[in-house]
Amino acid sequence: MHSHHSHSGDYISHANGTLESMVATARSMGFTHYCLTEHMPRLSDEYLYPEEIEKEYNVTNLKTDFQKFLRHGREIQARINNEVGNDDFQILVGFEVEGIDSAHIRAAKSIMNDADMCVGSVHYVHGIPIDFNRDLWLEARAKCKENTTRCLYKDYFDLQYEVLTELRPQVVGHFDLIRLFEEDEIDPTTGMQSVDISVERDWPEVWSAITRNIEFVVSYGGLFELNSAAVRKGWPSPYPRLDLALAIKNLGGKFCLSDDAHTTEQVGLNYRKVLDYTQSELQLSHIYHLQLENGKAVVVSDSVSDLSKLDFWKQ
Template sequence: MHSHHSHSGDYISHAEGQLEEMVLTAKKNGFTHFCLTEHMPRLDDMYLYPEEIDKKYTKLDLGENFERYLAHARKIQARENALGDIKILVGYEVEGIDDAHIEAANLISERTDMCVGSVHYVNHIPIDFNADLWLKARESVGGTSRELYKEYFELQYRVLKTLKPAVVGHFDLIRLFDVKDHDPTTGKDFHARTIQQDWPDVWSLIVRNVNFVVEYGGLFEINGAAIRKGWETPYPQTDIAQEIIRQGGKFSLSDDSHTYAQIGLNYHKVWDYIVNTLHLETIYHLDFDPTGAVTVVEDKTSELSLLSFWAQYK
């Protein structure tokens, strides 16, 4: 089994647990491939989170932490890949804040095996930290959810175009704190509207972004973190997942773990979504080819369904 997205408390203040123990837990839980993907350092103190401010961090601390992470992760990778029980890929998660961060990520990509291409900010305001900040971001771009979505998917496109990330992180993260209110652009309430039918301008951006990822061969993660945050499905929700399928996109698995207990958390629900809702016959994971280059490997869902891995969820 695989996960392409993880964090540890050693190097990320909003996570818990040691990087070494995260890898050991993944091994114990039956993972064969596990990507280490700590967040890239943010470039300005204005982007510090409360827990980082409490530690009296500056952007310099974030940069130093990230360098320590890369060195530590490479040591773990060399040891574990030699042992052969689990394959470790050393990567990072993009902070798609603005063009400066995207360009900085380009340099990091030269030193890592892969990256998770994500957007966590719109107009320099976090959109997945809490509902108040999500609303603040919405107000900053004109006050409608429709405009906020447009800004999010435009920024996502800039991340995709510049970096061509191996894995596209939580494609529709912008939905996490969406408020169930009246939409002045359509006159409809939250539950009565769909992006495809009611926001065609937003949907066209989604279609464009999906198309670009399909063209360069990136993977769309099916990310189980959404379930632990209250969703019935992983990211992305069914409407976008079906568009990815329609365009021939490839999906990968991620738990987006931030502590030991989240490694593989809700994977049985993720798998039910993959098999019984999306009806996927294949899933993909990153690996190394015989030359040491990162490659994409196809797996049959019918074969993965037979793994003893699933016994832990009974």
């Protein structure tokens, strides 16, 4: 079993649990590959989250914590991956991109040589968080040219494309995170209830941006995570939802697994629902994971049938 996306309370203010405890939990549960991916530091205090402001943090603190994480992650990796007799648990040290703007994307590029892999994510649109709460999501939408969800989607996927083309991340993080705080309402561009909208049929320019992004990731061999965090946030499925997940499948994309854990209790949480999604909804024959070979992260294929038979599912 594997996860390509995780956080700890040692280095992220909105997480709990130590980095050591996250790793120990993953190992005890039977994970074979676990990626440590704390957020890269943001570049301006204007992007601080409330819990960071409460701690009187600034960007210097974020940078210091991130450097500590890289050192600590490498220490854990060296200890575990080189452990005598250990041939069934591997740590990869990576980071999660903050694709806020071009400056952050350039900063991410400068970090990549210090990591085994990265998760290419977008959490802000027009400089405003889109996964923190509904009010901020609406504020981001209001800054779009047309103040519509349709326009917000387009801007999100265009920014994501910049992350993808500049960084070529090994893992694409929560591909449709922009949907997290969408609610059912009348779409002024079509007059339809948003719940009835087919992005492919009704928002063709958004669909074109989505398929462009997918095709680019496929072209360089990146993986799309099936991120189980969406389930604990109220979705019936992981990110991405079925329409986009099927588009990824149909365009030749490859999926990997991520728990996006922020506490030890979230390690592997809702993986059973992700497995069901891969089998009943997506009907995938294979899932992929990253592993280190000669110091380089390479993509390895796993049979979904074989994964479904692991002892992991007995816990």
